Amino acid sequence: MSSTYHHGDLYRQALEQAQALLHEEGAAAVTLRALARRLRVTAPALYRHFRNRDSLLAALAEHGFLKLRQQLLAVQRDDALERLTGIGQAYIAFAQARPNLYRLMFGGQLLPRGAHPDLDTAGLGAFAVLQKSIDDALAADYLNGQPAGPLAAAAWSLVHGFAELTIDGHLPDEQQAPGLAALVTRLLLPGGPPSDDNNNPRHQP
Amino acid sequence: MSSTYHHGDLYRQALEQAQALLHEEGAAAVTLRALARRLRVTAPALYRHFRNRDSLLAALAEHGFLKLRQQLLAVQRDDALERLTGIGQAYIAFAQARPNLYRLMFGGQLLPRGAHPDLDTAGLGAFAVLQKSIDDALAADYLNGQPAGPLAAAAWSLVHGFAELTIDGHLPDEQQAPGLAALVTRLLLPGGPPSDDNNNPRHQP
DNA sequence: GCGCAATGTTAACGCCGTTAACACGACATC
DNA sequence: GATGTCGTGTTAACGGCGTTAACATTGCGC
Numbered sequence: 001m002s003s004t005y006h007h008g009d010l011y012r013q014a015l016e017q018a019q020a021l022l023h024e025e026g027a028a029a030v031t032l033r034a035l036a037r038r039l040r041v042t043a044p045a046l047y048r049h050f051r052n053r054d055s056l057l058a059a060l061a062e063h064g065f066l067k068l069r070q071q072l073l074a075v076q077r078d079d080a081l082e083r084l085t086g087i088g089q090a091y092i093a094f095a096q097a098r099p100n101l102y103r104l105m106f107g108g109q110l111l112p113r114g115a116h117p118d119l120d121t122a123g124l125g126a127f128a129v130l131q132k133s134i135d136d137a138l139a140a141d142y143l144n145g146q147p148a149g150p151l152a153a154a155a156w157s158l159v160h161g162f163a164e165l166t167i168d169g170h171l172p173d174e175q176q177a178p179g180l181a182a183l184v185t186r187l188l189l190p191g192g193p194p195s196d197d198n199n200n201p202r203h204q205p
Numbered sequence: 206m207s208s209t210y211h212h213g214d215l216y217r218q219a220l221e222q223a224q225a226l227l228h229e230e231g232a233a234a235v236t237l238r239a240l241a242r243r244l245r246v247t248a249p250a251l252y253r254h255f256r257n258r259d260s261l262l263a264a265l266a267e268h269g270f271l272k273l274r275q276q277l278l279a280v281q282r283d284d285a286l287e288r289l290t291g292i293g294q295a296y297i298a299f300a301q302a303r304p305n306l307y308r309l310m311f312g313g314q315l316l317p318r319g320a321h322p323d324l325d326t327a328g329l330g331a332f333a334v335l336q337k338s339i340d341d342a343l344a345a346d347y348l349n350g351q352p353a354g355p356l357a358a359a360a361w362s363l364v365h366g367f368a369e370l371t372i373d374g375h376l377p378d379e380q381q382a383p384g385l386a387a388l389v390t391r392l393l394l395p396g397g398p399p400s401d402d403n404n405n406p407r408h409q410p
Numbered sequence: 411g412c413g414c415a416a417t418g419t420t421a422a423c424g425c426c427g428t429t430a431a432c433a434c435g436a437c438a439t440c
Numbered sequence: 441g442a443t444g445t446c447g448t449g450t451t452a453a454c455g456g457c458g459t460t461a462a463c464a465t466t467g468c469g470c
Contacts, residue, residue: 028315031457041419044461045418045419047459103314108369127375153376158366161362162362164313165358170328237428246449247451248427249428249429249430249450257427258426
C-alpha cells in the first residue's frame with residue numbers, strides 16, 4: 001500500500017542496524033524480531049536477505065574481521081619491530097573499542113567452524129597481517145631466527161588473550177592496562193621487555 | 206501421586222546434568238526446559254533451586270573455576286620455573302578437555318561482571334595460583350625481577366589466548382599444537398624461547 | 411501493457427524463560 | 441494420632457523468539 005512496500009535497500013540497512021544493536025547491547029540482543037522492529041519491517045522479510053539468524057551473525061563477524069584487517073594494515077612504521085608492536089597495540093585497541101563485536105568474532109559459540117567459509121577466510125586474512133609483520137621482523141634479523149609459524153601463533157595468543165581478559169574485566173587492577181598493553185606487545189621481542197630502569201634483559205647480544 | 210513427588214536431591218542432580226549438557230552440546234543447549242526433561246521434572250521446579258537461567262550458568266562457571274584452580278594447584282615441581290611452565294600446560298589442557306565449559310567461563314556474554322560475586326571470587330582464586338607461581342619464580346631469582354603484576358597478567362593472557370584460539374580452531378596448522386603449547390608456556394622465561402634448533406628447554410636438570 | 415521475479419506481509423507452529431496459583435508430603439507440635 | 445506449616449513439586453498461562461507456509465504488492469524486462 002504505502003510507497004515503501006518494497007524497502008529497496010533492506011540488506012545494507014539491516015547490516016548497519018544489526019551492527020548498532022550488537023555494539024550497544026551485545027550479540028544476545030541481535031534478534032531478528034528486534035532488528036525488524038528497528039527497520040520498521042516484519043521479521044520474515046529479513047529471511048529474503050539472510051538464511052537465518054546465524055548467517056546474520058556470521059556476516060557481522062565477517063565484517064569485523066575485514067575491519068580488523070584494515071586497521072592492522074593501516075599501521076605503518078619504518079622499523080619492522082616497531083611495526084610489529086604497533087600492530088599488537090592496534091589489535092588490542094580494536095577489541096577494546098568494540099568489545100561485543102570482538103566477542104562475537106572469537107566467542108566460538110554460535111559459529112561452528114567451516115559453516116561459513118567467507119567468515120573463515122576473513123579471519124585468516126586478519127591473521128595474515130600479523131603473520132607478515134612477524135616475517136618482516138624475522139627478515140630484518142630480529143627475533144633470533146625463531147620459527148615464524150609458532151612465533152606468530154604465540155604473538156596472536158598474547159594479544160588475543162590480553163584483549164579478551166581486559167574487555168571481560170578478568171584482570172585485576174585494570175587501570176594499568178595501557179602500560180600492560182605495551183609490555184605485552186613487547187614480550188615476544190628478543191631479550192624480553194626493554195630495560196629502562198628495573199627491567200633488565202639478559203641474553204641481549 | 207508417585208512416591209517421588211518430592212525429588213529429594215534435585216539441586217545436585219540438576220548441576221550434574223547441566224554440566225553434562227554443557228559439555229556435550231554447549232551453553233546454548235543448557236536450557237531450563239531441556240534440563241528439566243533430563244531430570245524428569247517440570248521446568249518451574251528448577252526455580253526452587255536457581256533464581257533463573259543465568260544463575261544456573263553462573264553456578265556452572267563457578268564450579269569450572271574451582272575445578273581449574275584444583276588442577277593448577279595439583280601441579281607440583283621442585284623447580285619454580287618448571288612449576289610455572291607446568292601450570293601453563295595444565296591450564297591449556299583444562300581448556301582443551303572442556304571447551305564448552307571454558308567458553309562459558311570466559312565468554313563474557315551472559316554474565317555481567319559483579320552480578321555473581323561467588324563467581325568472581327572463584328575466578329580470582331584460579332588466577333591467584335598463577336600469580337603465586339610467578340611470584341615464586343621471581344623469588345627464586347628467575348625472570349630478573351620484572352614487575353610481578355604485569356608479568357602475571359601477561360602470562361595469563363598468553364595461555365588464555367592460546368587456549369581459546371586452539372579450541373575455536375582459529376590457529377592454522379593446529380597439529381603442531383603440542384609443541385606450540387610448550388613454546389608458548391616458555392615464552393615468558395628469561396631469554397625468550399630457546400633458540401638451539403626448535404624445542405629445547407633450558408634449565409633442564 | 412503484461413507477466414514474472416523480487417520482496418514484502420499475515421498467520422501460525424513449537425520452543426524458550428518466567429510467573430502465579432495450586433497440590434503434595436515431611437515434620438514439628440499438641 | 442490429628443493438625444498445621446513449609447519446602448518442594450505441578451499445572452496453566454504469558455510474551456518473546458526463530459522459522460515456515462501462504463499470500464500480497466511492486467518493479468522491471470519483454
